[in-house]
Amino acid sequence: MAVEMHPNRSIVDALGADLRARAHGARRGVYLYFRCLGQQMKAIMAYETDFIVLLLSAVLVQLAGFAVIWAIFQRIPSVNGWTFWQVVMMYALIFVTEGVGSLFFEGTWRLSSLVYTGQFDQMLLRPVSPIVQVLAGAVGFNGLGNLVTGFVLIGIAVTNVPVEWTPGRLLMLAILIVSASVIRVAINLASAASTFWIRSPWSMVPMFVHRLGDFAKYPITIYSYAVQALIVVAVPFAFVSFFPTAWVFGVDAWSLPGLLTPLVAIYAVLMSVWLFRVGLRRYESSGH
Amino acid sequence: MSGLRKYVSFARTSLEITFVYRAGFVLNMIGTIFYVVAMFYLWQTVFLGNPGSLGGFTWPEMKAYILVSFLLSSLLTWYDEWVMSQDIREGYVAVDLARPFDFQASRFARAMGPIIFEATSAVGVAAVVALVFGGAALPADPGRAALFVVSCALATIIKFGLVYCVSMTAFWTTSIEGIMVGRSAIQNIFSGALIPLVFFPDWLQSVAAVLPFQAMISTPALVYLGKLDAQSTAVAIGVQVVWAVGLLFLGRLAFRQAVKVVTIHGG
Amino acid sequence: MPPLIEAHGLTKKFRQAVKEPGLAGALKHFFVRQYRDKLAVDHIDLAIEPGESVAYLGPNGAGKSTTIKMLTGILVPSSGSLIVNGLVPYEKRQRNARNIGVVFGQRTQLWWDIPVVESFNLARDMYEIPADRYKKNLGEFTEMLGLAEFMNVPAAKISLGQRMRADLCMALLHDPRILYLDEPTIGLDIAVKDSIRKFVRARVEEYGTTVMLTTHDLGDIEDICRRIVIIDNGKIIHDGDLATLKDTYARDRVIHFQLARPAESMAAICQKLPACEVASDGLRLSVRFDRFEHAAGEIAGAVMPLVEVIDFRIDEPEVEDLIRRVYLGQLSLAPGDEPELRSAKPAVVAEA
Numbered sequence: 015m016a017v018e019m020h021p022n023r024s025i026v027d028a029l030g031a032d033l034r035a036r037a038h039g040a041r042r043g044v045y046l047y048f049r050c051l052g053q054q055m056k057a058i059m060a061y062e063t064d065f066i067v068l069l070l071s072a073v074l075v076q077l078a079g080f081a082v083i084w085a086i087f088q089r090i091p092s093v094n095g096w097t098f099w100q101v102v103m104m105y106a107l108i109f110v111t112e113g114v115g116s117l118f119f120e121g122t123w124r125l126s127s128l129v130y131t132g133q134f135d136q137m138l139l140r141p142v143s144p145i146v147q148v149l150a151g152a153v154g155f156n157g158l159g160n161l162v163t164g165f166v167l168i169g170i171a172v173t174n175v176p177v178e179w180t181p182g183r184l185l186m187l188a189i190l191i192v193s194a195s196v197i198r199v200a201i202n203l204a205s206a207a208s209t210f211w212i213r214s215p216w217s218m219v220p221m222f223v224h225r226l227g228d229f230a231k232y233p234i235t236i237y238s239y240a241v242q243a244l245i246v247v248a249v250p251f252a253f254v255s256f257f258p259t260a261w262v263f264g265v266d267a268w269s270l271p272g273l274l275t276p277l278v279a280i281y282a283v284l285m286s287v288w289l290f291r292v293g294l295r296r297y298e299s300s301g302h
Numbered sequence: 303m304s305g306l307r308k309y310v311s312f313a314r315t316s317l318e319i320t321f322v323y324r325a326g327f328v329l330n331m332i333g334t335i336f337y338v339v340a341m342f343y344l345w346q347t348v349f350l351g352n353p354g355s356l357g358g359f360t361w362p363e364m365k366a367y368i369l370v371s372f373l374l375s376s377l378l379t380w381y382d383e384w385v386m387s388q389d390i391r392e393g394y395v396a397v398d399l400a401r402p403f404d405f406q407a408s409r410f411a412r413a414m415g416p417i418i419f420e421a422t423s424a425v426g427v428a429a430v431v432a433l434v435f436g437g438a439a440l441p442a443d444p445g446r447a448a449l450f451v452v453s454c455a456l457a458t459i460i461k462f463g464l465v466y467c468v469s470m471t472a473f474w475t476t477s478i479e480g481i482m483v484g485r486s487a488i489q490n491i492f493s494g495a496l497i498p499l500v501f502f503p504d505w506l507q508s509v510a511a512v513l514p515f516q517a518m519i520s521t522p523a524l525v526y527l528g529k530l531d532a533q534s535t536a537v538a539i540g541v542q543v544v545w546a547v548g549l550l551f552l553g554r555l556a557f558r559q560a561v562k563v564v565t566i567h568g569g
Numbered sequence: 570m571p572p573l574i575e576a577h578g579l580t581k582k583f584r585q586a587v588k589e590p591g592l593a594g595a596l597k598h599f600f601v602r603q604y605r606d607k608l609a610v611d612h613i614d615l616a617i618e619p620g621e622s623v624a625y626l627g628p629n630g631a632g633k634s635t636t637i638k639m640l641t642g643i644l645v646p647s648s649g650s651l652i653v654n655g656l657v658p659y660e661k662r663q664r665n666a667r668n669i670g671v672v673f674g675q676r677t678q679l680w681w682d683i684p685v686v687e688s689f690n691l692a693r694d695m696y697e698i699p700a701d702r703y704k705k706n707l708g709e710f711t712e713m714l715g716l717a718e719f720m721n722v723p724a725a726k727i728s729l730g731q732r733m734r735a736d737l738c739m740a741l742l743h744d745p746r747i748l749y750l751d752e753p754t755i756g757l758d759i760a761v762k763d764s765i766r767k768f769v770r771a772r773v774e775e776y777g778t779t780v781m782l783t784t785h786d787l788g789d790i791e792d793i794c795r796r797i798v799i800i801d802n803g804k805i806i807h808d809g810d811l812a813t814l815k816d817t818y819a820r821d822r823v824i825h826f827q828l829a830r831p832a833e834s835m836a837a838i839c840q841k842l843p844a845c846e847v848a849s850d851g852l853r854l855s856v857r858f859d860r861f862e863h864a865a866g867e868i869a870g871a872v873m874p875l876v877e878v879i880d881f882r883i884d885e886p887e888v889e890d891l892i893r894r895v896y897l898g899q900l901s902l903a904p905g906d907e908p909e910l911r912s913a914k915p916a917v918v919a920e921a
Contacts, residue, residue, distance in 0.1 A: 042697075045694075046694060046695060049691065049694055050691065053680060053683050053687060053691060054682075056683060057680075057681075057682030057683055058682075063475065063476075063477050064475075064476055064477040064479070064480060067475075067477040067480030067481060067484065068477070068479065068480035068483070069480075070480070070484060071480045071481070071482075071483035071484035071487060072483070074483075074484050074487035074488060075483060075486075075487040075490075077487070077491075078487045078488075078490045078491045078496060079496070081491055081496070081497070081502075082496045082497045085497050085501040085502055086344075086348060086497070086501070088501070088503075089352075089356055089357065089501070090348060090351060090352055090356075092351075093344070093347050093348055093351065094347045094351070132676075133676065135638070135643050135673070135676070136676070136678055138641070138642060138643045138662060138666075139641055139642075139643065139666055139669075139671050139678070140663075140666055140695050140696075141663045141664070141666040141667045141695060141696055141697075142663065142695050143663065156480065156483065222332055225332075225334070225336045225337065226336055228336045228337045228340045229336060229339075229340050231340070232340060232343070232344050236343045236344060236346070236347040237343050238343075241339070241343070295645050295659075296645075297643070297644070297645075298583060298644065299635075299638050299643055299644055
C-alpha cells in the first residue's frame with residue numbers, strides 16, 4: 015500500500031501509527047489492569063471478616079515496628095545524628111510503599127505459585143500483557159492498614175520538619191511518595207520474576223528481597239559500605255525511604271540523591287519489565 | 303516404644319520435606335538475617351553514641367539478646383502454622399481423624415521434625431553474625447547454659463501450643479492469614495523479640511508479664527544472660543511450664559470442639 | 570495458500586531434576602542436583618489447513634500438551650520453526666491470542682471467585698469484542714450450551730460439566746479462527762459430552778473453525794475429527810484421515826452366527842473359507858475375515874447352507890481398540906511396517 019507514497023511520508027506515517035498503537039496499548043493496559051483488579055476487589059469483599067482481620071493485623075505489625083523505634087528514642091535523643099521523626103518518616107515510607115504494593119499489586123506475590131502449578135498458562139493465552147495480569151492478579155487488604163497507618167505517621171512526621179511547606183514542596187513530596195511506591199512495586203515484580211529461574215512453589219527470592227527493605231527502615235549511615243551499596247545500587251530500597259526523607263527534612267548531605275528518586279523509579283520499572291520478559295522465555299508450564 | 307514409632311516417622315517425613323524445599327528454607331533464613339543484621343547495626347550505632355549500658359544491657363549482652371531472639375524465632379516457622387491451617391481448611395483433617403493416632407501429637411511430631419535442622423542452621427548463622435560483629439556474651443557457666451537449653455525447649459513447646467491453638471481457628475474462620483500475621487505481630491511486641499521488654503514503659507511491661515509471649519523469648523534470653531537471680535529463674539521456668547501445659551491443654555480442648563463442628567457440618 | 574498451522578522440526582526439551590527416594594536421597598539432592606534432558610516433543614512436522622478438524626492423540630506423557638502449549642505460545646520451542654496464522658506464537662503471543670480459543674479440560678479459564686457472566690464480560694474487554702457481536706455470540710452460545718441457569722453463579726460453585734460448557738463459550742466469544750481443545754470432555758457425563766461435541770461440530774461445519782483436539786475419549790474423535798495425528802515419545806507416528814486409518818489397520822471383521830443346532834461339520838465351513846478364522850462354541854459360530862478379501866454377504870452365503878442360522882451380527886473393530894493397540898505397541902504404524910491384522914481381543918474360544 016505504501017509503495018506509491020513518498021518514502022519520508024510513509025516513515026512519518028508509520029511512526030505515527032506506531033506511536034498511536036503504543037499509546038492505545040498503554041491505555042488499554044491501564045484500563046484492563048483496573049478492570050481485573052476491580053473483579054479481585056469484589057471477590058475479596060465477599061469475605062468481610064477476613065478483610066477486617068487482615069487490615070487490623072497490618073496495623074499491629076506496623077505498631078510493633080514503631081514501638082521499637084519509639085522505645086529506643088525514649089532513651090537516647092538521636093541515632094547517628096538522625097532524630098526520632100526522621101527515622102519515623104523512613105519507617106513510614108517503607109510501610110506506605112508496602113501498602114501500595116499489597117493493595118494494588120499483590121499479584122506479584124502469587125506469581126511463583128501460578129508458575130509452579132502451571133496456572134500461569136492462562137495469562138499467556140489472553141491478548142493482554144502478562145505483566146498487567148500479574149499485577150492485577152490479587153488484592154491484599156492488609157495493604158490498606160499499612161497505607162493508613164503509614165500516612166498517619168508521615169503526616170505527623172512532616173509537621174516536625176523545620177521547613178516551610180510551599181505548594182512546590184508539597185508537590186515534590188507527593189512525587190517522591192509516588193516514585194518510592196513505583197520503585198517498591200518494580201522491585202517486587204523483578205524479584206517475583208526470579209520464579210522463572212528457581213522453580214519452587216515457595217520461591218523465597220521475593221521474600222528475601224522484600225526483607226532487604228528492613229535495612230531501609232533505618233538511616234543508611236549506620237551501615238557498612240557493603241550494606242549501603244546493597245540497598246542503594248543493587249536493590250534501590252534507599253530510594254524508597256532514606257533519600258526522600260533526607261530531602262524532605264532538608265538534610266543537605268543526602269537530599270540531592272533524594273531528587274533523583276523519580277529517575278530511579280523509571281530505571282527500576284525498565285529493569286523489572288526486562289527481567290520479567292527474559293524470564294518468560296524460560297517458562298516451562300507444568301505437567302507436560 | 304512402638305507407639306512412639308509412628309510419631310518418629312512423622313518427624314522424619316517432615317524433615318525430608320524441609321530438605322526438598324531447601325531453597326525456600328535457606329532464603330527464609332537469610333530473610334530473617336537481614337532483620338537481625340539491621341538491628342545489629344542499629345544497636346551498634348546506639349551504643350557507640352552511648353557507651354556503657356542502656357536499660358541494663360551492655361553492647362555484648364544486647365548482641366547476645368538479639369541472637370537468642372533470632373534463634374528462637376527460627377524454630378517452628380510460620381510454615382508449620384500455615385500447613386496445619388491449610389490442612390484444616392482443605393478438609394484433609396478428616397483423613398487424619400480416621401487414622402489411629404493422636405492429632406495434636408502427630409502435629410507436634412511434624413513440627414519437631416525439622417527443628418534440629420532449623421536449630422543447627424540458626425546457631426551456625428548466629429555464630430557467624432556474632433563473629434562479624436566482634437563476639438557476643440556467652441552464658442557465664444555450664445549450669446546456666448543447661449538452664450538455657452531447658453528454657454528454650456519449654457519456649458518451643460509453648461510456641462507450638464500457641465501455633466496449634468491459632469491453627470484451630472481455621473475450623474471456624476477463613477481469616478487465618480490475617481490471624482497468623484496478627485499473632486506474630488502481637489508475639490513480636492510482647493515476647494521481647496524485637497527489643498528487650500525492659501525498654502518498654504512500666505504499664506506495657508505489666509501487660510507483657512501476664513501474657514504467654516514473654517515465656518517464648520524474653521525468659522530464655524534473660525536466663526542466657528543471667529539477668530535473673532536463682533529464685534526468679536526458678537519462677538520464670540515454672541511459669542513456662544504452666545504456659546506450656548496450659549496451651550497444650552487449651553489446644554486439645556479447641557480440637558475437641560472443632561471435631562464436633564466438623565462432624566456436624568460434614569467437614 | 571500456506572497452511573494455517575505449520576511446524577517443521579518442532580522440538581521441546583525439558584530439564585528434569587533427578588531425585589533419589591528417601592531421606593538419604595533428599596539430603597543428597599540438597600547439596601548436589603542432577604538433571605537429565607527429556608525430549609517431550611522430538612522434531613515433529615505438522616501442517617494443518619484452515620477448516621480442518623484434527624485429533625491429536627497419544628498416551629500420557631507422549632508430548633500432546635507440550636505441542637499444544639507451543640502452538641498457543643505458552644512455551645518457547647527448543648528448536649524448529651512454527652507459524653500459526655502467519656505469526657510465530659511465542660513472539661507475538663498477544664496477537665496470536667486473538668486468533669485462538671483454548672479450552673483445557675483440567676483447568677478453567679474462568680475467574681474463580683466471580684460470577685460466570687462477569688468472566689465473559691472481562692473476556693469481552695480483553696479481546697475488545699464489538700458490543701453487537703458479543704451480544705449475538707453470547708446469546709447464541711447460552712442457548713446452545715444451556716448456560717442460563719448458572720450464568721450468575723461464581724465459577725467456584727458450578728459443576729464440572731457446567732464449567733466446561735462455560736469455558737467453551739468463553740473460548741469462542743471472540744470468534745477465533747483456531748480452537749484448541751485439550752481433553753475437553755474429561756470426567757463429564759454422556760449428556761454434557763454430547764452437547765459439547767455437537768457444539769464443536771457445529772462450529773467446524775458452519776464457521777469453518779479449525780479445531781485441534783487432544784483426548785483420551787474416542788467418542789470425541791469420531792464425532793468431531795476427520796484427521797488423526799498420533800504422537801508417541803515425542804514423535805509423530807501416524808498422520809492421516811480417520812477413514813484411512815480404519816481401512817489400513819482395522820481390516821478384520823467378525824460375523825457372529827446364532828445357530829439353531831450345533832454345527833455338524835466345521836471342516837466343511839473351514840474348507841469353504843480358507844482365508845478366514847472359524848471358531849465355534851455350541852450354538853455360536855464366528856468367522857473372522859479380512860474385509861478387503863471377502864464381503865460380509867459372501868461369508869454369510871457360504872455359511873448359511875451348511876448350518877441353520879437364527880440370527881447374526883457383524884463386529885467392526887472400534888477406533889478405540891485400534892488406538893489402544895497402537896499405544897500398547899502391538900500395532901506398529903511406523904512407515905514400512907506391515908500392518909498387523911490380528912486383533913488384541915482374544916478370538917472366540919475353542920471348538921466344542
